Amino acid sequence: MQVLLDNYVAVLLAGVIGFILVGSALIGSRLLAPYSSSRQKETSYECGMVPAAAPIRSQIHIRYYLFAILFLIFDVEAVFLFPWAVTFLSVGKAAFYEMVLFIAVLGGGLAYAWKKGVLQWK
Amino acid sequence: MEAVAQQIPLEHFLVLSAILFSIGVYGVLTRRNAVLIIMSVELMLNAASINMVAFAAYTSPAAFTGIIFAIFIITIAAAEVGLALAIILRIFRNRGTANVDEVNALKW
Amino acid sequence: MTVAQGIFYLIAALAVAGGLGVVLARNTVYAALFLILALLAVAGIYILLASEFLALVQVLIYAGAITVLLLFALMLTRVGDLEETMVGAQWPLAVVASILLVGLLITTIATSDWPGDADGMITRIPFETLGEALFRQWAVPFEIASLVLLIALVGAIVLARDEEGDVEEAE
Numbered sequence: 591m592q593v594l595l596d597n598y599v600a601v602l603l604a605g606v607i608g609f610i611l612v613g614s615a616l617i618g619s620r621l622l623a624p625y626s627s628s629r630q631k632e633t634s635y636e637c638g639m640v641p642a643a644a645p646i647r648s649q650i651h652i653r654y655y656l657f658a659i660l661f662l663i664f665d666v667e668a669v670f671l672f673p674w675a676v677t678f679l680s681v682g683k684a685a686f687y688e689m690v691l692f693i694a695v696l697g698g699g700l701a702y703a704w705k706k707g708v709l710q711w712k
Numbered sequence: 713m714e715a716v717a718q719q720i721p722l723e724h725f726l727v728l729s730a731i732l733f734s735i736g737v738y739g740v741l742t743r744r745n746a747v748l749i750i751m752s753v754e755l756m757l758n759a760a761s762i763n764m765v766a767f768a769a770y771t772s773p774a775a776f777t778g779i780i781f782a783i784f785i786i787t788i789a790a791a792e793v794g795l796a797l798a799i800i801l802r803i804f805r806n807r808g809t810a811n812v813d814e815v816n817a818l819k820w
Numbered sequence: 821m822t823v824a825q826g827i828f829y830l831i832a833a834l835a836v837a838g839g840l841g842v843v844l845a846r847n848t849v850y851a852a853l854f855l856i857l858a859l860l861a862v863a864g865i866y867i868l869l870a871s872e873f874l875a876l877v878q879v880l881i882y883a884g885a886i887t888v889l890l891l892f893a894l895m896l897t898r899v900g901d902l903e904e905t906m907v908g909a910q911w912p913l914a915v916v917a918s919i920l921l922v923g924l925l926i927t928t929i930a931t932s933d934w935p936g937d938a939d940g941m942i943t944r945i946p947f948e949t950l951g952e953a954l955f956r957q958w959a960v961p962f963e964i965a966s967l968v969l970l971i972a973l974v975g976a977i978v979l980a981r982d983e984e985g986d987v988e989e990a991e
Contacts, residue, residue, distance in 0.1 A: 602827070652801060655896060667969075669880055673951030677952045681956060691966070722934050730925035739843035793886050
């Protein structure tokens with residue numbers, strides 16, 4: 591346990607210091623800067639006009655979501671590459687073909703996305 | 713496989729997992745936005761993973777099936793979230809809401 | 821109380837605080853940020869349980885990619901402001917149900933005998949052993965996982981995309 595914890599003391603320290611840094615900046619600005627809030631200030635600025643009342647349906651396009659899911663799928667693939675790289679020599683050919691199959695299946699997904707025009711940014 | 717002395721009893725991890733799971737149950741029961749329900753489900757999945765890893769670490773020194781299970785749980789959770797959110801986006805496009813109470817076309 | 825226990829209680833408190841934030845925050849984006857906190861705390865729990873690879877997977881996939889997806893979905897499904905206006909009317913029942921559940925679980929945990937209690941030792945599995953098991957013993961589930969991911973990708977594209985065709989025609 592002791593050896594294990596020693597490796598992560600730096601991580602814990604970095605987390606705590608980062609938290610203190612950001613927290614003190616936020617609290618400091620709150621204490622030092624003049625601060626007043628009103629309903630007028632919180633509305634979006636539209637060239638001096640009162641903003642249109644109708645809710646905006648959605649400001650970002652669904653294409654972002656499809657890119658995010660492509661990122662997620664290949665993130666999972668990248669995570670499986672780490673143990674594969676470490677054990678590649680000891681497991682031998684079988685591991686190689688397993689990973690080829692794995693990447694080929696996900697590559698099929700990428701090819702499908704490409705064919706359907708998900709990758710094009712029009 | 714080195715053994716390390718652990719000063720934390722196994723029960724502590726189990727209690728933490730039970731608390732997280734119950735919080736997830738509360739979220740699933742009360743939240744009405746479908747995306748927030750998915751988030752609560754993720755909490756429950758994490759609680760289950762903590763259980764698996766804790767049992768693997770404490771009870772079976774030679775076998776580590778629990779850790780492999782947790783890896784696959786995370787993989788399947790990635791697929792599940794991607795698909796579930798796509799379904800929610802589809803519902804939102806068709807019906808203009810992500811509120812699960814208003815999606816009641818199949819209700820008798 | 822030893823150092824390890826102190827760190828455990830700190831991380832556990834962070835995880836529970838994050839979880840409560842997920843289910844109680846009124847602002848949906850804050851709920852997603854609390855989820856990131858809870859997921860990172862769970863990664864810390866994995867490190868305390870000596871499974872560092874799992875902590876890496878948790879940070880990379882859960883805290884990194886899945887929360888991005890959740891935030892995009894929140895942005896895409898919002899109507900008007902970010903507040904969740906409706907919390908179901910059954911919340912008192914839900915409180916009772918969750919407290920009963922946690923009481924039941926904790927009673928069960930406290931009254932049962934767990935095998936690992938005697939020596940209090942945990943086993944640290946070397947990364948190589950884990951990887952070897954993944955590619956020998958668990959090779960078939962590994963390939964099935966790739967198929968599941970493929971189906972999720974294709975399904976998401978089919979579900980989310982044909983709307984784009986309509987938009988293009990409209991333009």
